[in-house]
Amino acid sequence: MKKFAVIGNPINHSLSPQIHSEFARQYSIDLLYEKILADDDKAFASIIQNLMDKGYSGVNVTLPFKICAAKISTTKTSEVDLTRSANTLSFNNNAIEAHTTDGIGLVNDLLEKIGTLANSSILLLGAGGAANAVISSILSEKISNLYLWNRTIQKSFDMTQNWQKNYENISVMDHIDLDKIDIVINATSAGIMDTASSPISLNDSHKDLICYDMMYGKQTPFLKSARENNLTLFDGLGMLVKQAAASFEIWHEVKVESKSIEESLRSILI
Numbered sequence: 001m002k003k004f005a006v007i008g009n010p011i012n013h014s015l016s017p018q019i020h021s022e023f024a025r026q027y028s029i030d031l032l033y034e035k036i037l038a039d040d041d042k043a044f045a046s047i048i049q050n051l052m053d054k055g056y057s058g059v060n061v062t063l064p065f066k067i068c069a070a071k072i073s074t075t076k077t078s079e080v081d082l083t084r085s086a087n088t089l090s091f092n093n094n095a096i097e098a099h100t101t102d103g104i105g106l107v108n109d110l111l112e113k114i115g116t117l118a119n120s121s122i123l124l125l126g127a128g129g130a131a132n133a134v135i136s137s138i139l140s141e142k143i144s145n146l147y148l149w150n151r152t153i154q155k156s157f158d159m160t161q162n163w164q165k166n167y168e169n170i171s172v173m174d175h176i177d178l179d180k181i182d183i184v185i186n187a188t189s190a191g192i193m194d195t196a197s198s199p200i201s202l203n204d205s206h207k208d209l210i211c212y213d214m215m216y217g218k219q220t221p222f223l224k225s226a227r228e229n230n231l232t233l234f235d236g237l238g239m240l241v242k243q244a245a246a247s248f249e250i251w252h253e254v255k256v257e258s259k260s261i262e263e264s265l266r267s268i269l270i
Contacts, residue, residue: 003032003055004251007047008062011035013217015265016060019244022264023256041068048072048089048096058090058251060244066100066129073098082166085133088247099250102130103137105243106185106214112242112259113234114183114210117141121180123173124148125199125222126187127155130214134187135159139167147173147181150188151199178205186213186222198225205229216240217269237269238262 006016017033024031036059038044044065051059061069069086070076074095080086086098110117120143124131127150138146146169148156156172163170178184190196198221202211211226216237219227226233245258 001030001032002057002251003051004058004060005034005036005051005056006060006062007036007038007044007065009038009064011037011062014062015240016062016244018265019241019261020248022261023245023248023258026256027252027254029252038065041065044068045072052091052094052096056091058088060247061087061089063129066133070098070100072096079103079136082136083133085129087133087243088250090251099247100133101243101246101250102239103134104246105239105241106134106212106236107137107141108242108246109234109236109238110183110212113238114232117143117183119144120182121145122147122183122185123176123178123181124185124187126150126189127152127159128187128189131187132159134185135163135170136166138185139163139170144169145180146170149173149176149200176200178202178209181205181209183210183212186211186215186220188222190221196221198222202226202229202231205231207231210234212236214239237266241265 066085088099090097150156211233214236
């Protein structure tokens with residue numbers, strides 16, 4: 001039996017065990033996949049070593065430990081180096097190999113839903129780890145421009161300065177102009193609190209604007225505003241499933257079908 005886990009804080013809400021179990025059924029893989037709560041970075045590192053000692057094959061990592069996961073890894077993909085974030089760790093003897101599949105999950109979900117990102121202008125809202133983790137994958141899709149915006153706009157300038165070392169078509173949109181934008185991706189935490197408001201107004205957007213929120217399981221203020229303005233909108237459930245599919249492929253070297261799992265989970269979450 002292959003043993004895996006997902007580590008985070010909080011962790012009870014995680015759908016990862018259910019998703020990976022469904023993937024395993026597609027190939028009759030004997031799999032143990034559990035949820036583990038870690039208190040802090042020190043506890044996280046200790047748990048990783050303990051799981052390695054117990055013969056686990058790898059872990060998924062969720063908030064707030066993705067930066068720590070990248071730091072403690074032995075080897076890293078180039079995307080982990082760029083994002084300084086890892087959500088998938090593979091164990092080989094006493095070595096830790098770090099991957100990040102968040103960006104892959106986002107891009108693959110968008111490609112499935114809208115067909116292509118090529119030549120699109122994209123506005124990414126947020127300047128935290130969720131936004132940073134997907135930038136390189138977005139820019140790999142031959143888009144026209146990636147604009148960054150955050151309520152504390154200096155954070156967007158700081159993030160842009162870091163990414164411009166590797167990419168030219170990324171800049172800050174300090175004054176929102178949705179006429180320039182094809183897709184808005186919300187990577188802010190707005191929506192976690194019931195009293196939150198949409199990070200930006202969508203009232204003056206053009207009718208073809210596509211709105212994507214990385215959150216799932218509830219109607220965020222951002223998606224509520226998109227719906228009220230009759231815009232095309234998607235939540236982050238597909239991203240969740242597709243980043244898990246990418247992790248599963250890394251660990252088991254097989255391609256999995258994910259669309260039916262997303263549909264099944266959506267029926268449960270509604």
